[in-house]
Amino acid sequence: MSQLQEVSVDQYRHLVSERALTGETMLLNMGPQHPSTHGVLRLLLELDGETVISCIPDIGFLHTGVEKNMEAKTYQKAEVMTDRLDYMNTMGNNLAYVMAVEKLVDLDVPVRAQALRVILSELQRIASHLVWLGTSGLDLAAMSMFLYCFREREQILDIFELVSGQRMMTTYFRPGGVWRDVPVEFEKAVRDFIKIFPRRIDEYETLLTKNPLFLDRMLGIGKLEAATALSHSVTGPMLRASGVNWDLRKARPYMGYEQYDFNVPVHTEGDTYARYLVRVQELRESLKIVEQALNKLPLGPVRSDNRKFVPPPRSEIGTSMEALIHHFKLWTEGFPAPKASIYSAVESPRGELGVFLEGDGGPKPYRVHMRTPSFDNLSPISKMVKGHLVADLVAILASTDIVLGDIDR
Amino acid sequence: MEAKLEPIVKTLQAKFGGSFEEFRGEVHYFIQPAQIVEALTLLRDQHQFELLSAQTAVDYWPQTSPRFHVIYQLSSLAQNITLQLRVPVNGDSPTVPTATGVFDSANWRERELLDMFGIQFEGHPDPRRILMPEDSDGHPLRKDYPLGYEEPQFTFNFEDIDLRKPYAKE
Numbered sequence: 001m002s003q004l005q006e007v008s009v010d011q012y013r014h015l016v017s018e019r020a021l022t023g024e025t026m027l028l029n030m031g032p033q034h035p036s037t038h039g040v041l042r043l044l045l046e047l048d049g050e051t052v053i054s055c056i057p058d059i060g061f062l063h064t065g066v067e068k069n070m071e072a073k074t075y076q077k078a079e080v081m082t083d084r085l086d087y088m089n090t091m092g093n094n095l096a097y098v099m100a101v102e103k104l105v106d107l108d109v110p111v112r113a114q115a116l117r118v119i120l121s122e123l124q125r126i127a128s129h130l131v132w133l134g135t136s137g138l139d140l141a142a143m144s145m146f147l148y149c150f151r152e153r154e155q156i157l158d159i160f161e162l163v164s165g166q167r168m169m170t171t172y173f174r175p176g177g178v179w180r181d182v183p184v185e186f187e188k189a190v191r192d193f194i195k196i197f198p199r200r201i202d203e204y205e206t207l208l209t210k211n212p213l214f215l216d217r218m219l220g221i222g223k224l225e226a227a228t229a230l231s232h233s234v235t236g237p238m239l240r241a242s243g244v245n246w247d248l249r250k251a252r253p254y255m256g257y258e259q260y261d262f263n264v265p266v267h268t269e270g271d272t273y274a275r276y277l278v279r280v281q282e283l284r285e286s287l288k289i290v291e292q293a294l295n296k297l298p299l300g301p302v303r304s305d306n307r308k309f310v311p312p313p314r315s316e317i318g319t320s321m322e323a324l325i326h327h328f329k330l331w332t333e334g335f336p337a338p339k340a341s342i343y344s345a346v347e348s349p350r351g352e353l354g355v356f357l358e359g360d361g362g363p364k365p366y367r368v369h370m371r372t373p374s375f376d377n378l379s380p381i382s383k384m385v386k387g388h389l390v391a392d393l394v395a396i397l398a399s400t401d402i403v404l405g406d407i408d409r
Numbered sequence: 410m411e412a413k414l415e416p417i418v419k420t421l422q423a424k425f426g427g428s429f430e431e432f433r434g435e436v437h438y439f440i441q442p443a444q445i446v447e448a449l450t451l452l453r454d455q456h457q458f459e460l461l462s463a464q465t466a467v468d469y470w471p472q473t474s475p476r477f478h479v480i481y482q483l484s485s486l487a488q489n490i491t492l493q494l495r496v497p498v499n500g501d502s503p504t505v506p507t508a509t510g511v512f513d514s515a516n517w518r519e520r521e522l523l524d525m526f527g528i529q530f531e532g533h534p535d536p537r538r539i540l541m542p543e544d545s546d547g548h549p550l551r552k553d554y555p556l557g558y559e560e561p562q563f564t565f566n567f568e569d570i571d572l573r574k575p576y577a578k579e
Contacts, residue, residue: 014534059539060539060540060541060542063541067550068549069556230460230486231512232512233460233462246486252489340432341432341437343463356465358467369465371465379513379514379516
């Protein structure tokens with residue numbers, strides 16, 4: 001492993017054109033350390049002048065063996081691994097995982113916890129889209145977008161810090177509810193955000209949506225047909241930009257999403273600009289959900305009182321022997337889950353985030369598979385960039401909104 | 410079982426035999442490796458299962474026949490239902506026909522299964538490792554592959570451990 005390996009083009013013979021073998025076209029390595037690959041992604045490009053003939057993605061630089069690690073931890077402890085997959089969507093990853101655990105052991109979640117989960121995961125969606133908007137603006141030389149977007153994202157991360165103590169690796173949702181109730185300052189912090197944010201979206205749109213330079217770079221670039229997208233299992237905003245109206249929040253509502261009134265933006269062009277429009281419109285829709293959920297945030301407990309799965313409150317441990325036993329058992333052994341498997345999915349900012357969870361009757365998962373949306377969303381990249389310029393490849397890659405932690409796991 | 414799924418499962422049973430399990434409203438249908446491509450094509454073309462949501466595997470080592478289950482999680486957008494196909498595979502030279510002809514997403518997913526479980530997919534157009542380095546040994550998600558750990562180095566044993574540590578020494 002310590003020696004440099006020499007590889008020949010023969011290894012990629014089946015992936016590049018005949019002209020690459022004679023040296024007529026050039027093979028160029030882009031990444032893994034390249035600012036516009038949004039992480040550690042390596043693309044092997046075959047170029048004819050500046051035109052991309054073929055593109056061979058090479059992933060795995062951020063592979064950390066999360067799935068294997070989770071098999072060695074109890075159900076509660078494995079949750080912290082999920083934050084580290086898609087680090088732009090930590091709340092959403094927690095949600096997908098705890099929902100899978102709840103489905104496997106058949107655990108109910110109180111309504112207040114459900115509403116809090118909705119508010120926080122929609123704020124997370126906004127934060128994630130802001131990072132996408134900022135960085136893809138940066139890739140297309142709109143430097144100020146990056147600064148504006150990160151200013152608003154900071155406000156959301158402050159809310160996360162307020163509720164969970166952490167800005168990014170929150171682990172705030174727990175099987176059976178949330179870690180603890182939100183502090184009193186929470187409502188004001190979210191209301192402040194709801195108040196300023198619509199104006200800020202208008203600001204972004206004035207800068208980009210009708211900007212001729214931006215349109216030149218986006219319109220008609222990187223087309224993805226609906227049939228290709230489905231065959232590649234592309235989901236989320238990318239699929240909706242190709243004209244397929246599919247959103248798990250509408251199709252299979254979870255956590256009470258059916259109570260909220262929101263639209264699912266769909267565009268049919270399937271190009272980079274359509275993907276931009278879908279995500280920018282989703283910012284407004286997510287804000288609508290946050291506002292509605294906050295307006296009717298119910299009072300009540302935030303954790304299930306099923307003591308076989310959820311630890312008792314701290315106050316009870318000093319006075320009740322049973323509470324102490326439950327606490328001790330849950331944190332030393334964990335809870336057992338049935339010998340069965342389930343698949344549960346949520347709509348993450350990038351698409352269908354699914355968790356395949358198999359139990360073996362013991363306190364540790366026998367197998368966890370995270371079906372991460374970025375993995376499939378990247379796979380049609382070689383079809384999308386064919387025939388475009390290298391500069392367009394940057395725009396197309398930005399519009400897929402991948403997170404390498406999500407791809408490599 | 411959901412009402413919309415019942416006729417589909419009946420069609421599968423009439424055509425392929427095989428059994429199914431149900432848990433929390435999900436249907437897991439067991440099918441032989443040789444029939445999987447036909448079954449996926451039938452489900453995609455006749456029953457509108459357009460989306461291969463996930464493709465993964467489970468290792469039941471030390472059990473050897475079957476040692477693996479290859480799992481195909483299908484979603485139908487039009488009917489809003491899901492169905493899971495499970496293919497039991499034996500431990501010695503596990504081989505399944507590739508599904509890349511039916512779903513393009515199977516290409517990367519099968520490379521991942523080859524990498525992580527060492528399951529071969531017959532007829533795969535690009536059978537290379539995907540996540541692990543090309544020169545790595547073994548298949549990490551197999552149950553007989555130990556979860557690695559690093560020996561902590563202290564001042565008194567720093568050099569002893571350094572000598573047997575498997576990393577670049579230059």
